[in-house]
Amino acid sequence: MKRKLLSILLCTALTAALLSGCGNSSEPADSTSGETADAAEETGGDDDAGAVTEAASEGKTKVRMTYWNSEDTIQALLDYLAEEVPDVEIEFQFIDNSNYDTIVDTQLSAGEGPDIICESPASSLKHAKLGYLTELNDLGSKYSSAGTSVYSYDGNIYALPGISWFEGIYFNKTMFEENNIELPTTFDEYLAVCKQFQDLGIKPLAAGLKSWEPMLKNSMAFVAAEYLSTDAGASFGEDYRNGEAKLDGTWNVYLEKWSEMISSGVYTTDMTGIDHDQSLEEFATGNAAMYCSGPWDLDAIQSKNPDLVVDMMPFYGTQPSAGWLIGGPGCGFAINAASENQEAAMKVLAAISTEEGQRAFWENNQGGSSYLEGVEFELPEAYDSASSALAAGNVYCPWNEWGEAAGAHETYGTEMQSYLLGEQDLSQTLTNVDNAVQELLEK
């Protein structure tokens, strides 16, 4: 806060100087003095203003950390770290998701950047390959391989898996009970439930299909249940990232079946005119029975309608099972190889890799689970019906296995939109994704 105020004051003062400097422009030197003022203002406006703060914090090592979620999603962890590692001061920097990778890439390639970086599996792989990250094998060995495998490259671990994220189907419990509708246990039963709601004149599933995300997750969960979790499909992810398998020809059968979501009118073309927030509102205000999302939206749902009784069910395949959730390790904490504060950064990561550290992190991400060996948390009530899926470890994020092509999941999502809108058939849809993946793998 102090820093912000300072830089604002500085900027304002310098602009004033700049303005007055050029107001009486009569000397030849003036155009240059205008530029000098600008150059000075640059120093005031950006993070170099940190120099002032640095002097103020006596003796503490400052460690800069970037994350794509805002400070309050990790507040308890930051508080915990401030107490646990008193000689390190963490400067938290929030960069929003849409340009996170671009920004971090730029900084790293210039030999700069944060000391601790929150990485996604794809970006950690890329940065590890380019030699931007320090290996974390010692600390990494404290975590289960389910968490660290997506952050490994060439036999080394480059990031520590954070509390997991997952996405399932929130449902309006009251609405199910009032209409005597049983929870489904297979995909076909799920469709039958949707039909029952449709017959009652209730929208079964609220979905903001203006975004490419809902159909990506929903359809991939089905493929995970039907194929990727079976023996036949277990190695698909690896084959795919090695360029030895294609979606087209492999996933078609499963997605044909899943397309009943569209033919039965659960997903409609009208939904492409609705965005995420608007669909959340529909669900929260009782205008739809179900809504696909994860823990990050629970607060919003409950604050919009405190009386709503919500629960979450997993996605199902055609066979009875505990169900599946889409999810994986949240951010992975990595250390910048070019950082001058390696030691301090390592201390912070060590503090995170304890039960207390994981608990503090979990505090703001309730429902997720820890990958640290031997650490388990209780599940909040709102995820009751998903508990067996979670207990079975049926949390899966197919594109995390795509290696450098993981970013193509967005292409998958947008291509599915075109498929929903009848622009192209399934084979074309999958071919387009295959092409995007191949291009990324060949880069």
Next chain:
Amino acid sequence: MKKKTRSLLITEIVMIIIAVIWFIPIYYLIMTTLKSPQEATNHPLALPSSLGVENYVNAWKNMQFPRAFANTFIITASAVLLVVILGSMAGYALARTKTKYSMAIFLLFLAGLTVPFQMNIVSLYRIVKNLHLMNTLFAVILVDVAINTPQSIFLFKEFVESTVPKELEEAASIDGCSVIKRFFMIVFPLLKSVISTVVILITLNVWNEFMTPLLFLQSRENDVILQEVTRNIGQFSTDWTALFPMLMLGVAPLMIFYVFMQKYIIAGVAAGGVKG
């Protein structure tokens, strides 16, 4: 004659009706900022039943409005200032000097009017990075100046050629040292009307420029109003009516600017448009 007045009256009424329809989206924006979601859904176009400013207070806080405003203001003011000073100097020089070089330089600037800077974002990104200007307001200012200079040079050159008499300058002494002084003391004040055109055009351009901040400003402390709007709209899944005050705050500065300076803005756009 009477028939003519009547047809004028009918035209006027028709135009007023069209203007009212034209204005609905803006009216809707303003009204929704003051409503609850229920009220906005049930009576989207009615006047709000109460004047709650709570939505605005929240939006103000979430957007860190004073800071974002300051950044936007610094960028716009500095860019406009630089464009006016550098552009008028260059435009004047190009108007008064007709050599092979000056013609070539002028053509080089003119080319900038057709070359879309957007085609160069990849290399521009790298240049800014190599100059260590990434994530500084200065980067946005300089790039915005480079984008907007060609048009202003063109306007200044035209204006100097057509309206500034050489005799005036000849009256002043022509000793070397004071060439620049002569320019700022004698010529610059005469450029008032074209300066106001340039200021208005560049202010609108730079204030509403989204791509350069998006490319070059990454940390939140440095971001501009438009970036705050996109950030918050992506992030808050709260009341959708809470988003409207953010949109409103996003446009408010220029809205106020327009309401008070409307005559000059329209005149500026017309002058810049017809010549540029």
Next chain:
Amino acid sequence: MTKKKKLRAGELGKYFFLFIIPALAIYLIFSITPFLYTIYFSFTDYTDMNPVNLHFVGLKNYIKVFDTPLMMTAIKNSVIYAILLTGFQVVLGLPLAVVLNKKLKTKNLLRAVFFFPAVFSSLIIGYLWNFIMSSSDFGLINNLLHQMGLGTVNFFTSGRALYSVIFTQIWQWTGWGMVIFLANLQSISEDLYEAADIDGATGLQKFWRVTLPLMCPSVKIIVVTGLIGGMKVFDIIYSMTSGGPGNATQTVMMVMMKKGISDGFYSQGAAFGVIFFVIVLAISATMTWFMGKWSDAIQ
């Protein structure tokens, strides 16, 4: 210009450079250098995975652009956007200017209202219309349709989304065109209309015979700047559709930001940029030639 006379040194002499260098320096560093670099990068294998050791790869990147359906869609959409927006700006803006040039009592207020949307950022206009056109009950248009007992209209299907975006931009930019046309109209001498009156011309005839031919300069400006500006469209797409649904509203700049910057295909982004430049150049050359023919024809 037609006479070949020897250029004589101006009165500024050597001080010419003192005046020109500040502007020229910034322009060279931030406009010309990037332009040359873009051309250079477009022939290399520059990506985020290969940032330093660049190799010459010939026309590979250009071939790739033409082979990528997404990039072709983006060019097509940008062209449709530019042509329709510019067309409507002229077709609606010109009559609007003619009417508001009459002696109406409220003409200044009316002009201010029609110009109003042009002051705002397209980004915010996009978010606003996003709500107005939403398929949900919160969407103003669908809400009104529902209250009238009509069905939902989805403005964001693959077929409609681009035109929905264009519609909002017509709303936003018609006033801009109007202001420029008005300035042009006001420069037309009253005498010409009086002469036409004496000939017994009707209002419409006067428009076709007197007004339109003399409006050539402003029409030319709106058409050329509108087409070039339209090709660059980014903000409104970013906020309204993000290029979706599917790839239905991808434009050149959206793809360039995504592929060329975010995904790290730098050289391909550069090649796409060069192709984009050639298209813009071709459009402005064609339009300048075409408008030149027009003004020749009517004189």
